[in-house]
Amino acid sequence: MAPAAEIDFASAPSRRLTGSGPTTKSRHLASIPVIDLAQPDHLAAEEVAAACSSVGFFYVRNHGVDEAVIENQFVQSHAFFDLPLEEKLKIKANASQRGYYPYSMGSAKNSKGQHDQKEAFNVYGFESDSTHLPFHGHNLWPPETMLPDFRPAMLAYYDAMNQVGIRILRLLGLALKLGPDYFLPKFQASTSNIRCVHYLPQQYSPADGICGVGAHTDWGMLTVLATDAQPGLQISHEGSWIDVEPRPGHFVINIGDLLDRWTGGKFCSTLHRVINKTGKDRYSCPFFLAPDWNAKIEPLPGLQDPTINGSQKVVTCGEWLSMRRAAEYGGKPLVAL
C-alpha cells in the first residue's frame, strides 16, 4: 500500500464540523425521496439518480428484509448495551475496529473538546489474520453463555444489509449508465460493517459540541440505516438542518465519500448529524457498504472531477479508508490500546 502522503490527501478532507453546522434552524423537509424497491429496476434507478445527485439521502421501502431480522438485531443490541460496563469492556474495540466502543471512545474530539455521546458495537463482514493492516482482524463477541443469540442475530442482520446494499449497487450502476453489474466485482470480499449504536437520553447542545454524532459525512460507498422510533438524524440541506423522521418499514440510504469521489462529485455525500432530543434512549444500526480492500477506485468514464488536483489519482479502497481515518483522527489510532 502506498504511504498515505503519496495519496491525494487534498481530496479527502475530514468534513466533520463542530457546533451547529450550517445553521441552528431545523425544519422538516417533506421531500426526502422515498424509493419503492418493488418497482422495475430501470424506474427505481431513475429515482436513485435524482436523489443521489440532489439530497444524497433517500428512504427505501419494499426492501424485502424480514422484519424479524431487523427486530432481532435491535433486541440483541439492547441486551448488549444493557450489560454491565465491565462485561462490555472485556470486548473493547481493538485496532481492527471491531467490538465495543464505550462512550467517548468511538469518535475523535471535536473543537469543543467533546466526543460523540454514544456507545457502539462494530461487526465486519470479512475476517483476516493480516492484523498488521488497518481494519483487518477478527470480530469480537460477548460470551455465548451471556448472550447466546447475539452473534447469529448480528450475522443475519449483516447478510440482510449486504443484500440491500448490493441491490442499491445495481441501481447505482444503472443510474450511472454503467450497467447493473458494473460495481459488483469490487464487492466480493467487502470491507463493510454494521455498527449498533446507543445514544444517551441526555441534553444535547450542538452549539457546545455535544451531539449524538457530530456533523460528518460517511467514508464508504453508501450507508443503509435502520433506526428505532426515536428521531434524531438530521441532514444539512440548503443551509438548514433537516430532520430525517423514522419511517417504519423503511431504511435510510445515504451516499458516502468514496462514491462521491468515484463519481467526481456527481453523487453527493451529504453532511449529517444525530441530536437525540427526545429525552429517551435511541438505538440505530447503520450498515456501511465499502468495496474490497484492494479494489481500485478508478475515475468512472466521463466523471472525473477537474477540481481534484487536475486529475483523480487511483486509490484502493484500503488506502481510502485509511486516509479518511487518518484525516479524522489526526493519524492516531482510533482506540488507545
Ligand SMILES: O=C(O)CCC(=O)C(=O)O
Ligand atoms: O444513528 C443515526 O441515525 C445515524 C448515525 C450515523 O450517521 C453514523 O453512524 O454515521
Ligand SMILES: [Fe+2]
Ligand atoms: Fe453517518
